[in-house]
Amino acid sequence: MAAADKVDPVHQFIVNDLIPLGHVADMKLAFQNSSLFMFVAVALIVGFLMIGTKARKLVPGRLQSVVEMLYEFIAGTVRQVLGEEGMKFFPFVFSLFTFILTLNLLGMVPYFFTVTSQIAVTASLSILVIVTVIVVGFVKNGPGFVKLFVPHGVPMVLLPLISLIEVISFFARPVSLSLRLFGNMLAGHIVLKVFAGFIGTLGAMGVFGVIGAIAPFLMTIAITALEFLVAFLQAFVFAVLTCVYLKDALHPHH
């Protein structure tokens, strides 16, 4: 028991350099396991969508049905939040949703690396979203976009304070967007590894230990099911919040 490895739930998050790629101005570049899984995710998505839409039957077969359901799910959400004119943002939202969903689900496979549990990855995605929102806002509304921070019908006395609060809450959006996805993935996987570690620790303690190890075993199964739900839900919430922020950019008057 003393010689057994200590359960280390954080070891799964170590980013390894798979292929070092030299230096760029004092920063080491490498093809890492997180890059590998991003490539795997894109290959899976593109392969799935291409094979699913190859048949092109009017009454779809099974795989084509699944692809059409995925399309319709996100298209319905985009139409509901942004209206028909918002469909020009559909490729962006669809790419975000399927990428994050595939990365989350790949992380559920044992021994695979969870790319979205890295704050660098989720922060990059949310910075992408907020820069898109700001650029779209200024392109569509010109300098009047800052009217977003000045709501209707506020008495003049409160206006500076309310505007300051609105600006702060606008810039809190990318922070919360990235932290939500990162925190959910990180916490979920740590809890999963801790409960799985209990099984091993209890199982090593004789007959009663093995019988007692059934409890963390069942708990691990339950938490794995919860993690699948969370993977799907967090990808969906990221996509929906992207749509909502884009709606704010397109129509800044509240």
Added chain:
Amino acid sequence: MEADAAKLLGAGIACLGMGLAAIGVGNIFGNFLAGALRNPSAAKEQFTNALIGAALAEGLGIFALVIAFLLVL
């Protein structure tokens, strides 16, 4: 008190935030169920909004957990 001990205590206190987030999430689903029992036909289309609200409320609990992790690890 040494900094390390204070950090661990702080991590424990940060986890209290998750209890409050649990109350928030339960609030959302409780109200959804109460409304769904009154108007079952409208419940189906609002379930998506309930999930979005729950994910947003749960997010704040996760922020508290991230602070706890930052302090412990």
